[in-house]
Amino acid sequence: MAETARQDVGEVLIVTGMSGAGRTTAANALEDLDWYVVDNLPPQMLKPLLDLTELAGGVLPRVAVVVDVRGRDLFSDLPNAMRALRERRQIRLMFLDASDDALVRRFEAVRRPHPLQHGGTILDGIRRERARLAAVRESADILIDTSSYNIHQLATKVADLFSEEGAARxxxxxxxxxxxxxxxxxxxxxxxxxxxxxxxxxxxxxxxxxxxxxxxxxxxxxxxxxxxxxxxxxxxxxxxxxxxxxxxxxxxxxxxxxxxxxxxxxxxxxxxxxxxxxxxxxxxxxxxxxxxx
Structure with a gap:
């Protein structure tokens, strides 16, 4: 018999998107709002994590999981993992995006290579990542374009989206x-x-x-x-x-x-x-x- 969705468990948010679009800033903002944040989790570990949140009862009422291409080939399983988990309980996916120009500027500012650059240019890495993330982006519940945001503006946007009504900022x-x-x-x-x-x-x-x-x-x-x-x-x-x-x-x-x-x-x-x-x-x-x- 198919497992029915649980109504007595907390929220789960998957945070993903383009490298350099602000995933770390968003994760930090969620943590400041008292979310339990797990960074760089392979999609295959999502189900065990959800099992843990259900066993923990109300101890972990709001869980955010950052999943991205740092997981290498494991990341490609995210769409399948999301479909399976959404049959079981409500899960939201937040996708952070930015223009190619904005992403290039950010990588150049921190002097770090793109994780999919593979000896090419930063733009090569960005294009590879866009291709990998196209299906995930289409399934996003929340899409934030951070091209014109600084880190404070992005954190404010996340706080506005996920603060409980009346909660202190x-x-x-x-x-x-x-x-x-x-x-x-x-x-x-x-x-x-x-x-x-x-x-x-x-x-x-x-x-x-x-x-x-x-x-x-x-x-x-x-x-x-x-x-x-x-x-x-x-x-x-x-x-x-x-x-x-x-x-x-x-x-x-x-x-x-x-x-x-x-x-x-x-x-x-x-x-x-x-x-x-x-x-x-x-x-x-x-x-x-x-x-x-």
Missing amino acids: HTLTLQSFGFKYGLPPDADMVADMRFLPNPFWDEELRPFTGEDPQVREYVLEQEGARAFLDAYSQALRPVLEGYQRENKSHSVVAVGCTGGKHRSVVMVRELAERLASVPGVAVRISHRDLGKE
């Missing part, structure tokens, strides 16, 4: 810290809260932290505190939007005070509330020095 970590313990080495931007009075010098507030309501109230009542929050959160919005356009998937904004216990903790919380509404951004909070003496 960028993760922002807001991290409080104490200057006396040193700057966070991975910070993209640093804000200094030492322009505000330090609750440490108030004996009633000293034992508490910025997580406590009395410290929060004290900090936010200080002159300039709310004005800073409003202005800084507005200044960060176009930055976060630009990070998404440039496919920068993560950034760290470090907010410091003297010890990382009072002012910076309050301001990180307040900034997180203001920035949570930025489209495509997931906001995380980290307090690096909160537990230190």
Whole structure:
């Protein structure tokens, strides 16, 4: 009896196309979207991989497999392998293409031979590859011409195609810290809260932290505190939007005070509330020095 398609398994995407058209960039973009990516898999290994994804249940919900002419003679079996697998479950194929001129320029820029060049010119290799891929291209579910794309534009295109609706394109970590313990080495931007009075010098507030309501109230009542929050959160919005356009998937904004216990903790919380509404951004909070003496 023929094996019926499974409805409880995850997505499978085959990524292929012309050498130099951006397969690696596309694979990296999918990996950033939390796809499980397998590179340079022979078509004959697709069935065992699908078996594994079914056995794994929900552990591998989205799998992308890069299959291309680096597989040499094994690659020619891709059309047959795809037909057999599509009888079993839903599989999509994404084909990346580009003009001959664009591909030649890219190979010349990296000073590497085309995998099918075989002692000839780069253009000879491109023509051989087009002939081998003609049938595969015809069966593609998604066709992307990358001739006019740079790597950032291609990554954005892939993200637009495969991001889950409402999924974050960028993760922002807001991290409080104490200057006396040193700057966070991975910070993209640093804000200094030492322009505000330090609750440490108030004996009633000293034992508490910025997580406590009395410290929060004290900090936010200080002159300039709310004005800073409003202005800084507005200044960060176009930055976060630009990070998404440039496919920068993560950034760290470090907010410091003297010890990382009072002012910076309050301001990180307040900034997180203001920035949570930025489209495509997931906001995380980290307090690096909160537990230190």
